Amino acid sequence: MPPSVLIVEDEPAIAELLAINIKHAGYHPLQARDVNAANALVAEVLPDLIVLDWMLPGTSGLVFLRRLRADARTRELPVIMLTARTQEEDSVDGLEAGADDYMAKPFSPKELVARIKAVLRRRAPQRTNDAVTVNGLTLDPSTHRVYVKENGVQLPVHLGPTEFKLLHFFLTHPERVHSRTLVLDQVWGDHVFIEERTVDVHIKRLRSALKPVGYEAIIETVRGSGYRLTRLPLTNRMEKAA
Known part of the structure; x- marks a missing residue:
């Protein structure tokens, strides 16, 4: 079973683009449009990494990230945050909340895949294909x-x-x-x-x-x-x- 990547993104076009690129890179993409759906997926099967949008309907991605880090089961789960917010203090907030990496929109899907590989190599090397x-x-x-x-x-x-x-x-x-x-x-x-x-x-x-x-x-x-x-x-x- 390839490593699973949960995409938490409320814009369908962006979520689908990410899923296609992530699947092409050899990972198994999962999708959630909001925090409630993401919670249900995480409770069912713990993914290997989460790509998390900051601006989500209802509960924000930042709040969700803080909840993940407060739970022993998901504390070490790698998370890459996506956001249209470009202020320096926003990236600091995301990283201080526990994000492993941070990408501002618009971004290159290829660069995101490269960062997914880098984060998994660092945080979960057993989930990579490196000898x-x-x-x-x-x-x-x-x-x-x-x-x-x-x-x-x-x-x-x-x-x-x-x-x-x-x-x-x-x-x-x-x-x-x-x-x-x-x-x-x-x-x-x-x-x-x-x-x-x-x-x-x-x-x-x-x-x-x-x-x-x-x-x-x-x-x-x-x-x-x-x-x-x-x-x-x-x-x-x-x-x-x-």
């Missing part, structure tokens, strides 16, 4: 391949779809401890109600898949806290693979 490498282990979302390079040869790692997403999340957030709840939200989605121990099962499968290339120990169990992807020294890895 990522940690300590010789490479995951490429665009080709859906995982491999280790040794002596110029690519050694493939065969993963199921859930293990692939799990590894992608860990590789894009190395050296951080993640609770099972956080992993469930980030990998499975916050509206999927499954047991936390499901994470343990998939971690075990991921380690088994990494074992043939000597990388099973790259995923550490942090007792009482969760899991962490660590940078295992190459000498230790080669000894384990031997």
Whole structure:
């Protein structure tokens, strides 16, 4: 499933233009004409990013943004604000309210797509198609391949779809401890109600898949806290693979 982008814009022509460009860039566009509709969509499925118009009928985009930042579930949700307001204090208000970026109308849809990519790369790197490498282990979302390079040869790692997403999340957030709840939200989605121990099962499968290339120990169990992807020294890895 491609990253979803919620467009909150009350002008149909602008909303449709944005949706076409966002879809063409490889994202899944969602549309809402006002804050009430946006609230309903966010409550149903949390998008990966919101493109939010400031001037909306009823509740303004700025008020909606402040509500998002006050809610633990949406506090870290990336938001790009769009507005016809060009005063410097307006952009300051938007950024201080928690916007990740700010674009004044009229704007180039191509530039907006570029900014969406930049914000996602910074705030949610696991939702991009950029290849990522940690300590010789490479995951490429665009080709859906995982491999280790040794002596110029690519050694493939065969993963199921859930293990692939799990590894992608860990590789894009190395050296951080993640609770099972956080992993469930980030990998499975916050509206999927499954047991936390499901994470343990998939971690075990991921380690088994990494074992043939000597990388099973790259995923550490942090007792009482969760899991962490660590940078295992190459000498230790080669000894384990031997």
